[in-house]
Amino acid sequence: MNHLIVYAHPHQGSFNNAILDTVTAALKAKGHEICVRDLYKLNFHPVLTPTDTASLREGRAPADIKTEQEHLANADVITFIYPIWWTGLPAIIKGYVDRTFSYGFAYQYNSEGGIDKLFTGKKGILINTYGTPGDVYETSGMNEALRKTSESGIFDFCGIEVLEHFLFGGVTSVATDETRKEMLARVHDKFSSF
Numbered sequence: 001m002n003h004l005i006v007y008a009h010p011h012q013g014s015f016n017n018a019i020l021d022t023v024t025a026a027l028k029a030k031g032h033e034i035c036v037r038d039l040y041k042l043n044f045h046p047v048l049t050p051t052d053t054a055s056l057r058e059g060r061a062p063a064d065i066k067t068e069q070e071h072l073a074n075a076d077v078i079t080f081i082y083p084i085w086w087t088g089l090p091a092i093i094k095g096y097v098d099r100t101f102s103y104g105f106a107y108q109y110n111s112e113g114g115i116d117k118l119f120t121g122k123k124g125i126l127i128n129t130y131g132t133p134g135d136v137y138e139t140s141g142m143n144e145a146l147r148k149t150s151e152s153g154i155f156d157f158c159g160i161e162v163l164e165h166f167l168f169g170g171v172t173s174v175a176t177d178e179t180r181k182e183m184l185a186r187v188h189d190k191f192s193s194f
């Protein structure tokens, strides 16, 4: 299977980086094709500009968008790994979605007034970490909001079937080394199942 991993974290020694290593190791062990797009290393430009929109309207994707869209088109499974910042996606990966999940490539309106989901057939996994304890976000409804906005609002909107959404809370507060290891073990198990 072709796995595309879109990764957004600025620090090498982060827990998100440990998650990325866990995902790639598990997939490599099973012999899958893996393409990692590390958005900070790529210095990905996250702002959808007037030049971008003009080109996209004419059916021409700018070179950097085209490159990412080729990776997306090739993928059977698309995995996003990012920390929750201000209860959402860090700007660099939000901008990746703004620019690459473009109209006519990821979705389009049809003559019945509905949406054609152009990524139909692809599968997806979301892996997020955040600092607030998980039970606080569960009871406040924030986990549900995170699920709704990224699973329904982004992946399913374009037809990507969400296989799993890991929401790892408390990683900078209540989590111990033991619980962090358990989180990585859950990630390892999921990616070993492909």
Ligand SMILES: Cc1cc2nc3c(=O)[nH]c(=O)nc-3n(C[C@H](O)[C@H](O)[C@H](O)COP(=O)(O)O)c2cc1C
Binding pocket: 009, 014, 015, 016, 017, 083, 084, 085, 086, 087, 088, 129, 130, 131, 132, 171, 172
């Ligand atoms: C700019 C910024 C915004 C953040 N916003 C939130 C937030 O809205 N909710 C939360 O629980 N944690 C928030 N955090 C904490 C991060 O989610 C947490 O540090 C990260 O998930 C830990 O994983 P890491 O070690 O890989 O960075 C924020 C951190 C930063 C730097």
